[in-house]
Amino acid sequence: MNLILFPFERVIKGANIAIYGAGEIGEYFLRQLAAVPFCHVSWLVDRKFKSLGKQQQLIFLPPDLMNWQQPEQIIIASQLSEEEITEYLVSEGVDPTRIVGIRAEQKIDVLDLIQTRLSATPADDEWDAYYKLAENSAQAQYNRFIQPVLSRLEGVLDYSNVLDFACGKGRIAEIVHTRCQYLQLVDASFDAIEFCRQRFAKYSNISMQCNGTDQLPQQTSSLSLIYSWDAMVHFSYKSLDFYLGEFNRVLKDQGYVVMHHSNLGALVDNMRVFDQWNLNPAGRSRISKDDVAFIAQHHDFEVVEQTLIDWECNDMDCISVLRKTAGVRG
Numbered sequence: 001m002n003l004i005l006f007p008f009e010r011v012i013k014g015a016n017i018a019i020y021g022a023g024e025i026g027e028y029f030l031r032q033l034a035a036v037p038f039c040h041v042s043w044l045v046d047r048k049f050k051s052l053g054k055q056q057q058l059i060f061l062p063p064d065l066m067n068w069q070q071p072e073q074i075i076i077a078s079q080l081s082e083e084e085i086t087e088y089l090v091s092e093g094v095d096p097t098r099i100v101g102i103r104a105e106q107k108i109d110v111l112d113l114i115q116t117r118l119s120a121t122p123a124d125d126e127w128d129a130y131y132k133l134a135e136n137s138a139q140a141q142y143n144r145f146i147q148p149v150l151s152r153l154e155g156v157l158d159y160s161n162v163l164d165f166a167c168g169k170g171r172i173a174e175i176v177h178t179r180c181q182y183l184q185l186v187d188a189s190f191d192a193i194e195f196c197r198q199r200f201a202k203y204s205n206i207s208m209q210c211n212g213t214d215q216l217p218q219q220t221s222s223l224s225l226i227y228s229w230d231a232m233v234h235f236s237y238k239s240l241d242f243y244l245g246e247f248n249r250v251l252k253d254q255g256y257v258v259m260h261h262s263n264l265g266a267l268v269d270n271m272r273v274f275d276q277w278n279l280n281p282a283g284r285s286r287i288s289k290d291d292v293a294f295i296a297q298h299h300d301f302e303v304v305e306q307t308l309i310d311w312e313c314n315d316m317d318c319i320s321v322l323r324k325t326a327g328v329r330g
Helices: 024-035 082-091 110-117 128-152 173-179 189-199 235-249 289-300
Strands: 003-004 016-020 040-045 052-055 058-062 073-077 107-109 163-164 182-185 206-210 225-229 251-262 303-311 315-324
Touching: 003 024, 016 024, 024 040, 052 128, 073 082, 128 173, 128 251, 128 303, 128 315, 163 173, 163 235, 173 182, 189 206, 225 235, 235 251, 235 289, 235 303, 235 315, 251 289, 289 303, 289 315
Parallel strands: 016 040, 016 073, 040 058, 163 182, 163 225, 182 206, 225 251
Antiparallel strands: 003 107, 052 058, 251 315, 303 315
8 A cells, every 4th residue: 555745856845736636646645735835736637527616726627628838837646647647748738847747756655654653753753754844834834833922922932042842954943043042952863963063053052962862961940941843743641741841850940831742632532543643644642732731730830821723634733832830840
């Protein structure tokens, strides 16, 4: 059983595209682009359509009604008919460089993926492919989700000594570092931290450290703010409990945490949710905002606000803002 990934690396970011093929592969592509708004799908073309129709901003139509000069690129969503479709498009005057077909590296064996990942933890996982996709949507996600929270807390958050926890390759740090007097980056991936060393080499106020699944390297009561984006969504209850304890230790009194985490555990009545994080949509853990609030209060945090956000489904995630209310726990 194969899953076909959308060819992000061969499509122009922000391009206005047509997808040729409304079958299973076409549906896969549309779902992936709904989760990662990388480009604009304006046309869905297939011979099974008998006339022109429209659903929201998407036009669906048969190939003989399509003006092939309009899309910047045409993505073929069919393996069996790819050669036939390519020949047809070229005969219609389409420049072959605008046609994007399916390559072997786009195919993922889902059963093999499940078998190899059943025992995986977020720190074990290989994130390079995801980092490439996430980089393209970082600014849009910041504008939509993070900026409104920071704006509400303008004048409240202290940016004097900030930690980007599980920073990945620094896509959010690239945006927020101008706010920070001093910014520390921490991630479990050696490769990600080495990438950050090069990315932020010219900034004397940014440092980075590789840290596994153990105690944070920051000194006790040293940080003014901790934020984490699109990483703790994969964390188990046990991991969240451990790291919120660590956040309490390294934060100054009245220091803040702004953390993005899963709320999938609250949706168990509406969908099937597994205990194993990487079997769930977008790798979300079976955690709810109420779970995070309970753990946070246990570690002497006040829950300032919790904002539910949509990801692959409504209310899938949450951004929790916490304030440390007491000294370091004994």
